[in-house]
Amino acid sequence: MLRAYLNYGLIASVVVWAAIIGVMAYRLHESPWRWAFVGLVFCGGLTIAVILWIKKYVDRLNEAEEKRERSS
Numbered sequence: 001m002l003r004a005y006l007n008y009g010l011i012a013s014v015v016v017w018a019a020i021i022g023v024m025a026y027r028l029h030e031s032p033w034r035w036a037f038v039g040l041v042f043c044g045g046l047t048i049a050v051i052l053w054i055k056k057y058v059d060r061l062n063e064a065e066e067k068r069e070r071s072s
Contacts, residue, residue, distance in 0.1 A: 007055075011048055018044030 018041050025037035 011051055014044050014048050014051070018048075 021037050021044065022041045025034050025041060028034040028037065
């Protein structure tokens with residue numbers, strides 16, 4: 001459980017934050033701030049994508065290093 005929290009806790013917090021901002025944007029019908037909040041939700045999605053890309057990149061680096069150590 002701790003491992004899952006360490007791996008995906010940041011992603012979960014960004015998802016919760018984006019959901020809250022999304023609800024706020026949904027409720028601001030005629031406000032000029034509505035589109036700013038929608039933009040923040042999309043930035044949250046982009047942040048999650050970047051976090052997952054970095055995680056995959058680091059995992060690939062670790063696998064390559066382990067392969068080098070095994071072949072030596």
